Amino acid sequence: xxxxxxPSLDFLGLDHLARMQRDAFALDTVELxxxxxxxxxxxRGRLLRITETEAYRGGDDxxxxxxxxxxxxxxxxxxPPGHLYVYFTYGxxxxxxxxxxxxxxxxxxxLRAGELFVPDPLSGGMxxxxxxxxxxxxxxxxxxxxxxxxxxxxxxxxxxxxxxxEVAFFLGDPSAHDPVxxxxxxxxxxxxxxxxxxxxxxxxxxxxxxxxxxxxxxxG
DNA sequence: CGAAGGATTTTCT
DNA sequence: GAAAATCCTTCGT
Numbered sequence: 111x112x113x114x115x116x117p118s119l120d121f122l123g124l125d126h127l128a129r130m131q132r133d134a135f136a137l138d139t140v141e142l143x144x145x146x147x148x149x150x151x152x153x154r155g156r157l158l159r160i161t162e163t164e165a166y167r168g169g170d171d172x173x174x175x176x177x178x179x180x181x182x183x184x185x186x187x188x189x190p191p192g193h194l195y196v197y198f199t200y201g202x203x204x205x206x207x208x209x210x211x212x213x214x215x216x217x218x219x220x221l222r223a224g225e226l227f228v229p230d231p232l233s234g235g236m237x238x239x240x241x242x243x244x245x246x247x248x249x250x251x252x253x254x255x256x257x258x259x260x261x262x263x264x265x266x267x268x269x270x271x272x273x274x275x276e277v278a279f280f281l282g283d284p285s286a287h288d289p290v291x292x293x294x295x296x297x298x299x300x301x302x303x304x305x306x307x308x309x310x311x312x313x314x315x316x317x318x319x320x321x322x323x324x325x326x327x328x329x330g
Numbered sequence: 331c332g333a334a335g336g337a338t339t340t341t342c343t
Numbered sequence: 344g345a346a347a348a349t350c351c352t353t354c355g356t
Contacts, residue, residue, distance in 0.1 A: 197340085200346095253350060254349090254350080297348075
């Protein structure tokens with residue numbers, strides 16, 4: 111089986127990519143979710159190309175953790191853009207969100223899937239991680255992504271716009287590897303199932319499978 | 331293949 | 344005490 115379609119990251123040297131600053135996160139939550147597909151995430155030294163996100167926008171989104179108001183857990187969703195909201199669920203999964211902007215209302219973009227990269231001693235660049243091929247070790251699915259980058263709830267609230275933050279996003283190189291961003295209803299939500307706030311790269315194999323066979327390209 | 335059920339613990343009611 | 348923005352295994356076609 112071939113490795114998943116993806117960029118050869120010889121150019122990566124993340125220095126060549128623009129690091130996302132506060133203004134890049136201060137977008138409407140849904141716009142941020144869309145723009146993060148194809149972006150690179152550096153999480154304490156682990157590198158990931160984001161392939162799938164979901165938006166949780168506003169206090170009247172019934173699927174959002176913020177739906178029933180502010181609690182200690184979801185507090186970062188009510189704060190300024192460019193911070194992490196990390197939560198623990200189902201007794202075993204740690205899921206990572208980024209806070210965007212929503213007119214003073216709570217905001218969260220759930221990182222649902224990505225393609226892992228590892229250093230390549232031969233080229234000196236980064237190459238797709240063989241772990242991507244094994245569902246268990248991949249970063250496909252929010253729980254698996256959280257595990258792959260080693261996220262913990264202690265990371266919740268982290269300001270990722272500080273110059274020396276251990277977590278940072280970089281905009282992908284549009285001229286080299288445009289994602290084809292498609293949308294679908296969100297996965298695993300109990301309310302608001304008609305809203306298409308899930309975004310994914312239709313060119314990537316490394317996206318989650320929609321339980322209901324709803325819009326979701328699969329290549330191979 | 332797909333459907334069903336268990337795992338496991340934090341958070342909130 | 345119940346639910347949870349999930350994942351994995353098992354069991355049935």
